[in-house]
Each structure stands twice: as structure tokens, then as C-alpha cells.
Amino acid sequence: MQFESWFRSLRFRLSFWTSLVLITLVGATLLGLRAGMQLALEHELDLLILEDAREIAMYVENFRNTPDAINEELRRKSLSHEERNWFGQIVGSKGEVLFRTPSTPENFPPKSLGKKGPISFERFRVVEFSTETIGPGTVRILVGSSVDFINEDISLLGDMMLVAWLAIVIVAPLTGYWLAGRATRPLRQILISADKLQPRRMSERLPLSGAGDELDRLCIVINNMLDRLANYLDRQRTFLANAAHELRSPLAAMRAGVEVTLERDRSATEYRGILEETAEQCSNLTTLVNQLLLLAETDARHLQASSTTVRLDVLAQKTISMFQGVAEQCQIDLTTDLQPVTICGHTHHIRPVLNNLVDNALKYSNPGDSVHLYVGIEQNDPSMGLLAISDTGTGISAEDLPKLFDRFYRTDQARAKDGRRNGTGLGLPIAQSIIEAHGGTIQVDSSLGKGTRIEVRLPLAPQVIAGINKGE
Amino acid sequence: MKLLVIEDNPATGKHLDTGLTEAGHEITWTRDGKNGLDQALSRQYDAIVLDLMLPELSGMEVLKEIRKRGHRTPVLLLTALGTVEERVAGLQAGADDYMVKNFAFPELLARLETITRRASTPSLVNEVGSIKLDLSNRRITCGLTELQLTPTEFSIMELLMRQKGQVVTRKMLCEHLWDADWEGTTNVIEVHINRLRTKLEKVGEPQLIQTVRGRGYTLGAV
Numbered sequence: 001m002q003f004e005s006w007f008r009s010l011r012f013r014l015s016f017w018t019s020l021v022l023i024t025l026v027g028a029t030l031l032g033l034r035a036g037m038q039l040a041l042e043h044e045l046d047l048l049i050l051e052d053a054r055e056i057a058m059y060v061e062n063f064r065n066t067p068d069a070i071n072e073e074l075r076r077k078s079l080s081h082e083e084r085n086w087f088g089q090i091v092g093s094k095g096e097v098l099f100r101t102p103s104t105p106e107n108f109p110p111k112s113l114g115k116k117g118p119i120s121f122e123r124f125r126v127v128e129f130s131t132e133t134i135g136p137g138t139v140r141i142l143v144g145s146s147v148d149f150i151n152e153d154i155s156l157l158g159d160m161m162l163v164a165w166l167a168i169v170i171v172a173p174l175t176g177y178w179l180a181g182r183a184t185r186p187l188r189q190i191l192i193s194a195d196k197l198q199p200r201r202m203s204e205r206l207p208l209s210g211a212g213d214e215l216d217r218l219c220i221v222i223n224n225m226l227d228r229l230a231n232y233l234d235r236q237r238t239f240l241a242n243a244a245h246e247l248r249s250p251l252a253a254m255r256a257g258v259e260v261t262l263e264r265d266r267s268a269t270e271y272r273g274i275l276e277e278t279a280e281q282c283s284n285l286t287t288l289v290n291q292l293l294l295l296a297e298t299d300a301r302h303l304q305a306s307s308t309t310v311r312l313d314v315l316a317q318k319t320i321s322m323f324q325g326v327a328e329q330c331q332i333d334l335t336t337d338l339q340p341v342t343i344c345g346h347t348h349h350i351r352p353v354l355n356n357l358v359d360n361a362l363k364y365s366n367p368g369d370s371v372h373l374y375v376g377i378e379q380n381d382p383s384m385g386l387l388a389i390s391d392t393g394t395g396i397s398a399e400d401l402p403k404l405f406d407r408f409y410r411t412d413q414a415r416a417k418d419g420r421r422n423g424t425g426l427g428l429p430i431a432q433s434i435i436e437a438h439g440g441t442i443q444v445d446s447s448l449g450k451g452t453r454i455e456v457r458l459p460l461a462p463q464v465i466a467g468i469n470k471g472e
Numbered sequence: 473m474k475l476l477v478i479e480d481n482p483a484t485g486k487h488l489d490t491g492l493t494e495a496g497h498e499i500t501w502t503r504d505g506k507n508g509l510d511q512a513l514s515r516q517y518d519a520i521v522l523d524l525m526l527p528e529l530s531g532m533e534v535l536k537e538i539r540k541r542g543h544r545t546p547v548l549l550l551t552a553l554g555t556v557e558e559r560v561a562g563l564q565a566g567a568d569d570y571m572v573k574n575f576a577f578p579e580l581l582a583r584l585e586t587i588t589r590r591a592s593t594p595s596l597v598n599e600v601g602s603i604k605l606d607l608s609n610r611r612i613t614c615g616l617t618e619l620q621l622t623p624t625e626f627s628i629m630e631l632l633m634r635q636k637g638q639v640v641t642r643k644m645l646c647e648h649l650w651d652a653d654w655e656g657t658t659n660v661i662e663v664h665i666n667r668l669r670t671k672l673e674k675v676g677e678p679q680l681i682q683t684v685r686g687r688g689y690t691l692g693a694v
Contacts, residue, residue: 273685276684276685276686276687277685277686278686279685279686279687280685280686281686282686283576283686283687286574287655289574290572290574290655291655293553297555318650318651318652319650321624321650322646322649322650322652322654322660323658323660325624325660325663325664325667326658326659326660326663328663329663346556347651347652348556348559348652349556351652352652352655355652355654355656356656359656359658362658363658422657423656423657424657427656
């Protein structure tokens, strides 16, 4: 088991593969070198014997009529190059052998080879040179020399190369393993440090080596991720605490109401009053719990799978008809400009967003103000739908603006218990969560005393999908 | 009506049992999916109230089995969750309606009535006191005077009169009027109720629509 994990370790694999590649490359290079060496030496030999053939040709021309002299010259050359088994043969124009040194191999054919270039014959290299002379005819001179000495040199060289290669075979994996160990040591340190990280101690971070290399960058990336996780966990913790607090207050009120009622016997009317009050508080609690559930649902990004489409303008129209009565009562001018916009999503998710935004705009407007709702295609980006709600109401102060989407955050106006403007503090966070789960954005622009403009951008449904859904 | 309640939670089950019995229905209450399924298959009920999270056999399995055996008894699902996906899955499995737990009891009653009545046509003319509602020409008259109502006001009256003597919650009205619930603090119904009351007062019926605190509205006495 431990052996297996060693095989799989980065250190082992790194050194194994680099060594394998190194050994193969060096081996191939040495083999190529040996072959090249052999070729070069043979080529040199070819030049030498060709030179000999030329000399003999000149000799033949000069001493054409004294064959003994030619024979003597051949014998002399054969003797002086005896160590490489030099031999010579002169063939006449009719193919008859004129001269042949005794050193010529017995099975060497007594005729012209018919080839100009050097060829290999058994352990010999042989060249042929023909004299283009006037007289009884052209003579062909064949000169051969043994390649044994070359082979001996090459085999010696080969032995030396083998020794060198074997040395590399032993040294390369060892040094490779050592170097890979050095290279992966910071990684092992990261592993040890990361292993100690705990969800309860989110303040710990991986140490940086300061080298600025890839491993340092990895640590920075992991640390950034930890920052985000810590931030997220922190927000969740605050959210949970806030949620518990929000649930506790109405629960306490209900309990107190019920306990006080049970203290003594009361009239049916009194019981009825208390029960009605409790029912009202229950329904408020239900609203809060439903909102928390909706937040949890959208937080988990369950909405992505939704493949249905909705007409944003149609939903907006329904929302407007829901709030028109309230607007009239508060003497707020509620106007619309709705163009057909189809987006991916579900009515159950988009409606609460619309309702909430329109409700907010009305809540924070005073008699005589106006609220305008626009739905259309975003002009700067034709793939997005734009929903804009602008009002001329009270506006939001600069210090409230950045906290608007914090869960349970309420402005001073919203906290005032005058009834009309209070809320759970979850409306906008839910709207944001739903919009983001649909791949959209929400943006608030406001100045105190002048009014607020909220812009929601949502990706349009692809035309094909829209067509299919209409077809159904 | 003969109703079968399949619900394992003792508190919810007891409330359903008491509430539905008091509303004049005959209740059989079983506490697990297996017994519930046996009951549903062996006797003829007018409607089944089915909890989704049950021991032995889940509510969804019970529902699918009932539909597989060809029983067309209306089924109202109850659940603690309530995600869109779950609702869709329940309705696709053959449920007639769906309620997320922590519901208002009048709403349950109304929904049960709706799913059992779906086949039969509601009467076109409805009367409460001196007020007469005619669905054929969408007119509301008091004696010989016709009430000039907006479409929203007419729809409110229509639902209140259909459920006369019973409580109609804000949620039911919202869904009836605008196809969606509104859980915000702004009371979007009240404006229209107030206007309706004003109009009714002019024809001599100021007390017709009553507010039931914490629950909703009702026509006539509670």
C-alpha cells in the first residue's frame, strides 16, 4: 500500500520519466555517433584506396610496355599496406585479368565490377578506376582494402560508450529523484499546512516561501479561496444569528400573550381577541420563515435547471395591477412602459422580485410622487432584458446604500414602527439572490430626497427555447 | 365529505382531524404510508390529504401507487418543503393541489372544496343578503340598484360569495386576483376591500364584509 503510493507520488513519477527520457536520448545519441563514426572512417578508407588506384593508373600509362614494373609496383604497394590486407587487380578491356596481387582474396571475381563507386566485398572495401587511354584498350584497376581495423576501432569506441551510458543509467535516476525531491518539498509543506486547516479556525493561512514561483502562486490562490470561504462562513453565521433573533421576538410575544391569558379565566371575547392576535403573529412568522426558505433555495442555486420561460412584461403588468390600488390610495402616480421581453425562469421566482421592488418604490414615496416601471431590451447589450423602477420618493442615504443587500438590514425609516414602511429586511437580499441565480444583476442608484432608480438586467431566453415553449 | 388524512405528525394530524370534523366532514386518519395506501385503495373517499414525508412509504410513492391502480380520488399534497421542483413533481405525479405546511386552515378547506368540486359547474347566480351576483353577465345588484364595481372588486365579491360563511384569507384573494401570493407587509387587498365596503354602505349593506383578524375576510357572520 505504501509502496503503491510511493509509485504514484509526484516525486517518483517526475524522476522516473525524466530519467527514462534522458537515458533513451543519450543511448540513441551514442548509437548514432557510433554509426556516423563507422561511416566516416569507411569514407576515408575509400578515398585512400581510390588514390592508390589513380597512382596505379598513372603507373600503367607510364610503363605500359613493361608489365614487370607494373607487377612490381603492385607487389610493393601490397607489401607496404599489408596490415590492412591491401590488394590490387588490373583487368583488360576484354575482361581478362592482367595483374593480380597474391594478397587478393581467392574468391574475388577475376573481372571488372562494372561499378565506379566504392563497394563492400566481404570484409573489404573495393574501388574500380578505369583508364581512358589510347592503345590496346581501356584498363580497369581494382583496389581493395580490409575494413577490419575500422571495425576494431568502432567496437572499442562502442565499449567506451556503453560504459558511459551505464553510468548515466545509474546516476540519472538518483540525481533526478534527489532534484524532484527538492522541487516538491514546498508542495509537501503545503500539504502539511493545508491538512491542519479547520472550518473552526478559518484565520489560518498557508505560509508563502517568497520565491514567487508557481507554488507560491498556488498558496496565494488557496489563501484567497480561504478568505472567500471565511467571509462566506462569517456571513452565514451572522445570518443564522440574525434569523434566530428575528424568530425569537415574535415567538416571545406570542408566548407571553398565551401565558398571560392562561393566568386566569376570561370571557370568550377575550380569548377570541388573544387567539386572533396569535394567529396574526403566526402568519407574520410564516412569512419570515417562507422568506428564509426562499433565500436558502436560491442560495443553493437550484434555479439553474429551470428551463421554462416567462414574459417579464406580462408579470410586470400583473404586479402593477396588484399595487395599483395601493398607489391610488397613497396618491402616487404609478406608470409603466412595458415592451415584450422573454427570459428564462419561473413565475414563482420572478414574481416576488417584481412585487418586492414595486412595493419598496411605493413604500418610500410620498403623496404626489411618481413611480415608473420600465421593461424592455437593454440597449447596450441586446442579449439582456432590462427592468427599471424609478421613483421620485425619499431616496436612500449614501451610508445605507452599500448595506442595502445585507440580510436583515433595515434603514432607520424601515425600522420605525409606523407600520407602512417596516419589513423583514429580507426583500432586497432575496431579490438579489433570485436575480443572480438567474444569471442577472441588480443595481441601485439613489440620492436622498430625490428618489431611487433600481435596474435589473436578466439574460433573455434564446429565441429557439421561446419558440418551443410557445408551441407547447 | 368522506376524507382520508395520511399524516404522521401527531400535532398536524390532530388539528386536521378536529378542524375537518368540525367543518362537517367524516375523517379517517392514518399515520403511515402503508396503512394510508391500504385505506385509499379499500374504501371510496371524496378526497385524500396526503403528507409527503411519511414513514414506511413516502407520500410520493403512495400517490403514484393510487394513480397506478386507476383511482381518480382527488389528492391534496402537504409538505414542509415547497420548492418549485417539488411542487411540479407532485403535480406531475397526479396530485390535484399542493400546500406548503404552515398553511391557513380556511385555505385548506377551500382547496379541498375546489378539488372535489372541479367536475361540477358552480352555479351562475349567488345570493348573500340583499346582494345578488350573476356570473353570466358579471353584474352585482342590490335589489334593483346595480353596483358599479371595478373588475378587481367584482372578483373579490365573487370569491367571498362562493365561500360565503367561511373565512377567505388574503393569500386566497391574492392568488384569485393576480395568480400569485404576496407576503409583504403592504396590504394590497385592504384598499379594494375598503372601497367595496364604501360602495356596499351606499346600498345599505355596511356590515356585509367582515375582517377576521389574523385570518382574512368573510361575508356575513363568522
